[in-house]
Amino acid sequence: MEINNYKIGEVASKLATSIRTIRYYEEEGLLIPTRTPRGTRLYSENHLARLHVILRLAKLGFSIEAIRKIAEIRVDSQTGDESSNHVEHHLEEVLNTIGGQIKALEKVSHEINDARRVIAGCHGCSNTPSTQGCPDCPVRKNLNDIELLNLVWDTE
Amino acid sequence: MEINNYKIGEVASKLATSIRTIRYYEEEGLLIPTRTPRGTRLYSENHLARLHVILRLAKLGFSIEAIRKIAEIRVDSQTGDESSNHVEHHLEEVLNTIGGQIKALEKVSHEINDARRVIAGCHGCSNTPSTQGCPDCPVRKNLNDIELLNLVWDTE
DNA sequence: TCCCTATCTCACGTTAACGTTACATATTTA
DNA sequence: TAAATATGTAACGTTAACGTGAGATAGGGA
Secondary structure, eight states: OOOOOBOHHHHHHHTTOOHHHHHHHHHTTSOOOEEOTTOOEEBOHHHHHHHHHHHHHHHTTOOHHHHHHHHTHHHHHTSOHHHHHHHHHHHHHHHHHHHHHHHHHHHHHHHHHHHHHHHHTOOSSOOOTTOOSOTTOHHHHTTTTOTTHHHHSOOO | OOOOOBOHHHHHHHTTOOHHHHHHHHHTTSOOOEEOTTOOEEBOHHHHHHHHHHHHHHHTTOOHHHHHHHHTHHHHHTSOHHHHHHHHHHHHHHHHHHHHHHHHHHHHHHHHHHHHHHHHTOOSSOOOTTOOSOTTOHHHHTTTTOTTHHHHSOOO
């Protein structure tokens, strides 16, 4: 079915990654190409699609191990009900982790926005705890509500 | 104002991190404690709040360098308009990056759910491209719509 | 066929973010 | 005050995810 085969150099430039990375994923068992009789690696369109997913996940911070476990869904889901439940459980975990990550990122995002606004309203003083010239400093007043401000505020 | 001071061991257990990590952040200039005359590190409540933010960001994948740059907001926002604009620009970048990360994570999350559903509807066949026994295999039919399925599908 | 670029397989190098002794003080507890 | 813990500095070790040559074929165009 698939007619096109690509050599590793083409694959690398097509997906904007490095040859070493592709070979590394092969060492890790994530992407096994076919070979010419002489040993040159050949990648099909399927390989490209698979590699694209791997790169997406890697960029999001998934480790090789985590990607490998996600890839094992099919295998395990075919080997009886118990292991199938095990896989379902693992997937739930993954989804929960991702969900938590999203929540945490949204929180940080909001805090950065809030912090920016508060700081903008404090052009006069120097924003240090020892400052006496700005007793109602908005930064200090929001330290408890906007946790990220503690990073901006000088440590005592 | 702040009365409580904590030694490094207390801080580590309070924030569920390691002593080495705290000292490492100090080496990196992110969290500078005061010292007793003899040299023992002392951390105030402010230090704790600051460390908590650092740990949150680190857990989200922010590098030390990225955290440092966020912490520099205050400093730079006080040094004239040009650098202030520079900081604003950097913050926009950070927010865009976070936003993109959130979108990408949501996409993966949806794909995992979709993939799970599709695979569940394919208990019979072996899910490999060479399978002839399942010509209408739902996995193959969704390979283009649900990119993550390419990771689950055996590579040709 | 000659030449040049691409690929191959080792195998050592690199960076971030800590972990892990080792050995010397400091502090706390019995 | 002695013993048990905690903390200090210094420095080498560790892991993941590649980067970077070295030296030897392979493949494609003039």
